[in-house]
Amino acid sequence: MPPPSVSVVVTARNEERTVKRCLSALVDQDYPEFEVVFVDAGSRDATLRTAQAMATDHPNLRILQYPGNPSQCRNMALRTSTSDVVAFTDADVEVPATWLKTTVETLFSNSEIGGVGGPNLPVRKRDGGVIKIIDLMLTTSLGSMRSAQSYDFKERTEVKSIPCCNAAYLRKALVEVGGFDEELVGCDDTDLGYRLRHMGRKLVFEPQARVLHSVKFGTLRQFAKLMFKYGRGRGYAARKKRYLFSGPAIPATGIIIGIPFLLIWTEMSRSLIPLLTPIALYAIAVEGYSLAVAVSKRVPRVAALGPVVLVTEHVSYFLGFISGILDRRASRWSD
Numbered sequence: 214m215p216p217p218s219v220s221v222v223v224t225a226r227n228e229e230r231t232v233k234r235c236l237s238a239l240v241d242q243d244y245p246e247f248e249v250v251f252v253d254a255g256s257r258d259a260t261l262r263t264a265q266a267m268a269t270d271h272p273n274l275r276i277l278q279y280p281g282n283p284s285q286c287r288n289m290a291l292r293t294s295t296s297d298v299v300a301f302t303d304a305d306v307e308v309p310a311t312w313l314k315t316t317v318e319t320l321f322s323n324s325e326i327g328g329v330g331g332p333n334l335p336v337r338k339r340d341g342g343v344i345k346i347i348d349l350m351l352t353t354s355l356g357s358m359r360s361a362q363s364y365d366f367k368e369r370t371e372v373k374s375i376p377c378c379n380a381a382y383l384r385k386a387l388v389e390v391g392g393f394d395e396e397l398v399g400c401d402d403t404d405l406g407y408r409l410r411h412m413g414r415k416l417v418f419e420p421q422a423r424v425l426h427s428v429k430f431g432t433l434r435q436f437a438k439l440m441f442k443y444g445r446g447r448g449y450a451a452r453k454k455r456y457l458f459s460g461p462a463i464p465a466t467g468i469i470i471g472i473p474f475l476l477i478w479t480e481m482s483r484s485l486i487p488l489l490t491p492i493a494l495y496a497i498a499v500e501g502y503s504l505a506v507a508v509s510k511r512v513p514r515v516a517a518l519g520p521v522v523l524v525t526e527h528v529s530y531f532l533g534f535i536s537g538i539l540d541r542r543a544s545r546w547s548d
Contacts, residue, residue, distance in 0.1 A: 327414025331422025374406030399446015448537020
């Protein structure tokens with residue numbers, strides 16, 4: 214019996230710095246039957262030219278152009294695919310030669326599985342002290358909310374969604390649910406995961422299906438901007454679809470609802486205690502959690518820097534979530 218055929222979809226806009234490394238790794242996969250479908254979404258740099266030049270030497274690399282958002286680009290590539298499996302990654306990701314083999318084997322290990330993802334290991338040029346702490350905290354429950362994006366799962370685990378920088382799905386399952394929601398820019402993979410699971414498909418995290426992800430932040434400020442963008446995407450998606458009020462959206466919504474009551478209570482009591490108490494409890498929680506991580510991971514600096522990272526992440530995500538809730542029109546591309 215021949216192995217399942219695979220289409221690997223890469224969507225990109227203005228990724229000239231990493232696209233060659235990404236495509237070079239993909240076209241040389243240790244897998245017998247696959248194609249790479251590169252969709253350029255209107256790049257203004259050398260991204261498209263780089264991909265086109267590589268396609269002349271690699272017949273399994275197909276180039277498409279579509280000026281849409283990531284979900285629109287992925288759906289367009291899905292419509293052109295006739296493969297058994299459609300995998301997704303990003304132009305700033307580098308996969309090992311065994312990525313497809315490992316992912317496909319897991320995907321077909323159980324007939325109930327509809328999608329498989331794996332770890333996204335961060336790589337960057339600069340790797341300062343606080344950035345190492347950010348990477349570490351994102352692998353923890355409080356730093357990642359146990360998201361498959363960054364949580365450090367040790368064993369094969371069923372998850373709720375799979376980030377599109379490292380994902381593979383049965384094509385027939387994607388077609389059955391109608392592909393990605395093209396109105397969403399951010400949380401489109403979370404939405405897809407919900408609809409696949411509602412259809413009865415399982416999503417699985419495979420620890421061996423690792424990829425290297427070129428992280429777009431090198432400072433605490435850049436990290437805050439990225440968390441704001443994630444929060445904005447979740448807020449916009451949650452406003453459009455109530456079932457996406459889950460995961461990190463729940464505490465963010467709780468804060469939105471709770472703040473007015475705390476302010477009223479503070480005014481009525483003529484005391485700052487009602488307002489300061491939850492803030493103090495939160496500060497104690499993040500410090501205690503960071504201390505526990507510092508001890509378990511044997512990284513003493515986490516005790517001091519961990520709270521800074523967690524507060525930066527949570528506040529930025531919350532502010533982004535509010536922005537997304539209030540946003541009437543999402544950005545065309547997730548910049």
